[in-house]
Amino acid sequence: MNPQEEVERTLADIAARDAELGAFVAVSDAAQAQRECERALASGGALQGLPVGVKDIFDTAALPTSYGSPLFAGHQPRSDAAIVQAIRRAGGTVVGKTSTTEFAFLHPTPTHNPRAPGHTPGGSSAGSAAAVAAGLVPLAVGTQTGGSVIRPASYCGVVGFKPGYGALPTPGLKPFSWSLDTVGLFTAGVETMATCAQAISGRPWAQGLRGGTAPVFGVAWSYPWEAMSASGRQALERAVAALRAAGATVREVTLPPWLGGVFKAHDEVQGWEATRALADEYAFERDRLSPVLRDYLTQARGITDAAYSLALDAAAAGRDALGQLFDGIDVLLTPSAPDEPPQGYASTGSSSWNRAWTLLHVPCLGVPGTTGVNGLPMGVQVVAPLREEALCLKAGWVLEQALRA
């Protein structure tokens, strides 16, 4: 199938299957998609016209952008977000916008989880995770401020990649917390992820994916944010066993005590910044915010400058101390999420297993292939040192292979 046919087939698939799935909130018409595809092909980029879904938290000039909020229903930005332009230069064809929770916070979207019917796909990048899980697109873009990439990837059984903070461009996204908002990607497998992330970022992240020496994995069984669930433990044990069976080295580690402080600092950074980022919406349209967001913003107004500043200092100190965390290991393995996807659609789950890493700005890769105690998807997360995106992807590929063996 040539790229134009692939785009055509993608649009037909979405038309046939997305009414039930609810992953897309806006889709290009055929003529527009073919123009996008031609332009992508003309760029000569490595993605060769690949269809891409983009979370509706990013501005697009050719598709409406409502950031998951009725306040912005029908809003039509003037310019594309920088990531959209980078995808096009990399050869990707944006075919539609995927559902996001309200302003990428917690209020759920009406999106189903194709790998766990009746359960939430997670959030905030719900549509991007579900669209890839359903096979509607091979690549989708999301964002993570708490756990909005790695958690839905875990719930939907796909690969989620949150590179280091700022490694993919944020301009043109609706901000929630500018020290945390990080662009991430979803694919079905790690190799596609590495190829796509390399093409879009311009960084050699896919080099050395195969071959060479396997990374040394660290695994911790105790965490400062909460106890591991039975499902989290099962997934992690299965990953460790698979890696050892494949000949990889896995070392047990104890997490440094300051990591709990970084976890707590995330709340203060996010809250202080969200009250600024959503000041107008709170001031003028409070009644049209979801209760969960409204209450959050009301409470966050109590965060003082001093608390915010100390939280940023804790994060910076944590970054400086990362050598401790990675002492004797290349990457760390943890559960991707608290548990299997919660039943129903009232909650998108918790970001507790992701927040500290987001604030530390380190690359994280969510790898599927393990399940929880109920047989639903329950992923494992690879955490790598700052600027080690290539190592993160390589370790994820080793884990994926081991789990498939």
Place this chain on the structure above:
Amino acid sequence: MNPQEEVERTLADIAARDAELGAFVAVSDAAQAQRECERALASGGALQGLPVGVKDIFDTAALPTSYGSPLFAGHQPRSDAAIVQAIRRAGGTVVGKTSTTEFAFLHPTPTHNPRAPGHTPGGSSAGSAAAVAAGLVPLAVGTQTGGSVIRPASYCGVVGFKPGYGALPTPGLKPFSWSLDTVGLFTAGVETMATCAQAISGRPWAQGLRGGTAPVFGVAWSYPWEAMSASGRQALERAVAALRAAGATVREVTLPPWLGGVFKAHDEVQGWEATRALADEYAFERDRLSPVLRDYLTQARGITDAAYSLALDAAAAGRDALGQLFDGIDVLLTPSAPDEPPQGYASTGSSSWNRAWTLLHVPCLGVPGTTGVNGLPMGVQVVAPLREEALCLKAGWVLEQALRA
């Protein structure tokens, strides 16, 4: 004068004097400005209604935003940029948008330099620097991707502050190069700068401004980008003499050889990212771009992923090696710009004295009070280590006092 009267007087001043100066491209009407002022006062923020000018590279919901380009004439964004919301929470009253060069690149604005008639105010934050220099507003916001805060501050004889990358929020600015675009501020003096920057950032940057031990200043007489001009040397010598006369310690230092590599890397980072950030404008509206921007983007398309990636690596390595640069000193002093403001309005001057610091993400403060060989403004720049904004401001305050003595 109470804050409402201050805002009223500011609007009257702008109406009376800006037709000649050309610093503003959009100004709030009286009713709107008073509503803004009331809202700012209601926030309880430290700025207490202070009138603020915002560079027209930032989105504003109440004022048109054209990014200095005819492509966006009359464009009305839906939301305020994050910095606008942070200013309001800090108690500032946005009274108008200040002129920017086209997309914050080099094509000049029709803005005059109140401190050097017949000479460029510099760019890209031309209107913000000129508005503060003319006394129209006590505080204005700019951005720096190369030298767009520190250079116009030098040319216009005002204080310019570029905090560390990401320390003030960028969402809602029209991106040019997302690894470089940094929000900065202009004021007449350092103490006002410290107060305003602290209020807006939430960080304790103004604490310790007075008193305590004076920082140790480093000064270099040779730089990897170009030879110092006679004016640059005169300003730097005057600053060093004033500091020594005031009892401060100034040590001569030799800059590390890798700094030249970081300077060169800036070109590749900016060019690669600009071709993505302005992809639509280049693809669809090329004829309406200025020749200087069009030619730049055409040439920048030749920057390979590999060159971009190596440039980012050089910047990261430089950041890791900053301890070398600041060995034995607290802050570094350099000229703020190549020379006094060039005559005429055809060029906004060169950012060569600022680019490496912008890419290294370190705080920089441009301090006025010195002149070049023709008696025109020629500032001195204080460069501080990463996350040392408070130290940068304190050193700038010591320098300002010394120059006034």
